[in-house]
């Protein structure tokens with residue numbers, strides 16, 4: 001089972017006519033959805049690619065928490081170790097997009113109290129096929145949980161995937177370098193790789209991340225696709241030009257493809273093609289969570305762009 005650790009929150013997604021949203025203004029909303037977002041996007045995308053997935057996280061006993069659990073269950077994601085704590089409240093992200101497809105985020109951190117990684121979670125990580133965590137935290141305590149989870153995976157030789165994401169501007173994101181050190185695979189955008197490595201050149205920053213210890217670094221480049229770097233090997237995977245309606249969650253979805261490809265030991269070329277097809281399938285759709293791409297939608301992108309390798313997707 002692939003274990004997703006942390007960043008368990010609900011997305012409230014809205015598509016508006018145009019930014020800015022102003023006091024006194026009135027806009028028509030053409031899309032509205034409530035459901036899991038954040039790291040759950042990766043979990044759902046992975047489940048849809050055919051992987052068995054479980055999510056470990058803390059939510060409140062509230063409506064947002066119930067939406068998350070219900071939707072994850074419907075996707076076949078194991079939520080048996082999700083902690084619904086009586087005093088906690090579920091984090092919610094408002095995600096607003098206009099016709100440009102680039103989101104504006106409004107973060108409600110909620111309240112979570114977990115002081116350390118529960119034993120039951122540690123056991124799940126030790127037995128996992130892979131661990132996935134991202135770098136979004138609302139409280140510094142959550143960074144310690146992620147670092148602990150990555151350490152447990154490392155000790156148990158469970159491949160660990162870490163996506164730093166943009167980082168929380170309100171907090172110190174220095175812990176992410178240590179997370180990259182403990183991970184087997186690091187997945188970041190060019191900006192994120194630059195931020196962590198301190199190098200301005202994308203290829204140099206990817207190599208600097210690799211020097212921290214992971215086996216593979218994947219750099220996400222929006223419409224340009226991604227590149228994959230491991231020792232003595234670099235592969236540039238060109239993106240698939242599609243109509244981008246909403247890029248939210250494209251990186252999270254791509255992460256799932258890389259987990260899938262890495263576990264099946266696909267070549268960097270195949271992994272890159274699958275990853276970009278999942279990203280391109282996502283950006284054509286509005287929303288996150290249950291609106292990440294299906295396997296058929298990924299297959300349609302591969303077919304449209306003439307990728308004939310039938311082994312890219314699991315049967």
Ligand SMILES: Nc1ncnc2c1ncn2[C@@H]1O[C@H](COP(=O)(O)OP(=O)(O)OP(=O)(O)O)[C@@H](O)[C@H]1O
Nearest residue numbers: 220221222223225244248249250251252276279280
């Ligand atoms: N406009 C686009 N057209 C086609 N593919 C795209 C487009 N934007 C993104 N992608 C695909 O999705 C992948 C991830 O997108 P991006 O580089 O924006 O990551 P990200 O910023 O981490 O996304 P997020 O954090 O919102 O999930 C890209 O590597 C590419 O494969």
Ligand SMILES: [Mg+2]
Nearest residue numbers: 165166251252
């Ligand atoms: Mg991202």
